[in-house]
Amino acid sequence: MRSVGVEEELLLVDPDSGEPVAASDAALAAADRRAGQHGRDSAKDHRFEEELQKEQVEFATEPVTEMGRLQEEITRCRGEAARHADSAGARVVALATSPLAVEPSLSDGTRYRWLGEQFGVTAQEQLTCGCHVHVSVDSDEEGVAVLDRMRPWLAVLTAMSANSPFWQGQDTGYGSYRSRVWNRWPSAGPVEIFGSADRYHEQVTAMVETGVLRDEGMIYFDARLSASYPTVEIRVADVCLDASGPVLLAALARALVETSARAWQDGIPPDRIGAGLLRLASWRAGRSGLDGPLLHPETMRETPAADAVRALYRHVREALVDHGDDDLVREGIARLLEQGNGARTQRRLLEEEGSLSRVVSRCADLTTSG
Template identity: 60%
Template sequence: MRTVGVEEELLLVDPGSGEPQALSAAVLARAARCAADDDVFEKELHSQMLEFNTHPQSGMDELGAEIVRIRGEAARHAREAGCAVAALATSPLPARPSIGMNRRYQWMAEQYGIATREQMVCGCHVHVSVESDDEGVAVVDRIRPWLPVLVALSGNSPFWQGRETGYASYRSRVWQRWPSAGPTELFGSAESYRRRVADMVDTGTILDEAMVYFEARLSARYPTVEVRVADVCLHADTAVLIATLVRGLVETAARDRQSGRGPLDHSVSLLRLANWRAARTGLTGDLLHPATMRRTRAETVVEALLEHVEGALSDSGDLERARASCARLLRHGTGAEVQREVWERTGSLREVVTACVEHTQA
């Protein structure tokens, strides 16, 4: 069974006003004094954000339990520091992002200007183990057209600087401002992948391999493929769904490689359009079908994804739960719809943040 790990980025907010608070140093200091936290928390680019990493897990029950536990610990440390944590991919309320003072972050601020200051966005990254770089690159090549469906399922950022954006995942649009972000062409081999990354670093436009922000990449730290397209999910069970589907995609791609089935050769231009449409409407409008790149009902595209990974999810015992989770999102809406419902009902973005603080620990 391939192991799975999840990185989540959480927003630190004032429990009264709902505004982002630059208190990550205080929260991390409290976490460092608690041995039970096992160094799962890390600083992020902006001081209003907190990142945590789960341990690699083989079972989705264990992964879900760990996400819930760490979210609870993050909330406790935040309360002690005078703030709260919210699984929000963007801040609904206006914010003045505060960039961390370490050398790397300051280099980014100088290099990229306003794009760095605006990157106060929270994502969910999923790591899945692979046997080798060759297998990993084969996986990266084969999962490309399916990744926009994960954007649609995880959409949790409809507001930006106090305004409704019209997008389910505006975070993904902001993320595209990095020069190395976005979908990739087919690599074909680990050698070609490594050469492309080295060429990118050699331009001096990015600092190192860790700043190659492909939608799916070989991890610079672990023997994994890292998928980086999802918003941080409002609910822990949605994060588990995204992790389940990513592992299913990785396993299916590896099996396709073994059987000699090649990747779909969609252009980067079409993949960008698929990503844009998924970010724009989430599950409430049409998506581009991963096989045909033509507009198709979201329900049909989600079903196509489940059928694509059915063998892998059946073998891991995750198929029925994944189907139930997808059906629940299609019926009740993603985090973006939860946020919009609170806003439409109350007319208050502060109430949106308050509700999301509660949902984060539900």
């Protein structure tokens, strides 16, 4: 069975105001100290890393094969992140953008300075938190075959995870405004069909050699081959408010990888949908979330969001059954369609609380509630 790992980025916020605070250095120092107390070698032995801005922190789970284990990993990591943030006088919150106005602070180091100089306001304003799902593949050739075949379905994952309706103190009208901010990067978004691992690597090399990108780490495709692990990395999702959200995404992502790999093995070619149409599907998913129409992955025509989600489920159901994840995904989809995603929750909380600061506080509680 294919292993799955999840990377989550979390905001660091002031416990009283809910405004983002530049506390990542102190939070990571706390993580180092705790690792040392357990006889481990500081940063190499915990799961936390700095990100582009000092107002956020990232963790990565261990790779697992069972979704119950993944739920435990995510809950544990979120709890540890909360303790590290508390040591730094902050709270962690799983929001993909800050509801409150913020002027982010670029992290230290040569790489981040280069990004700030090269990309200007794009880098300076890029305070967004995503959820990346890694699914193991047997080879680069299989991985690229999977990338080619999963392209039409990725926007549905964006809509399901949408958790960023607010930006700089205003309602954007989007479910996932993070996805729009993220796509300012010149290497981000949907891509054309590669056809082979050689063509994929040739394209990546050519992009880096332009000088626009610093290195392969800036290949920000919606899904890519990981440069560090034998995995396909799916990068389209907002960080989810509740810890069950990334588990649902991971189960669907693994099933999507497996379904795509089986199609390749059976000689079924990828759908010849151009990147232009996929960009429209991505925009539609970011705009609507689950509260408006999406583009159906098979027809590229508008359809109710619930129909697109159910189409994804039908597309991968055989793999879900084989993995033992069918009940988890069916129940998770039913709950999501009934209760809504993080964007709907944030808007509901604003109606209840009347204050974006209170929205952040309530969401911080939900982040670590398990």
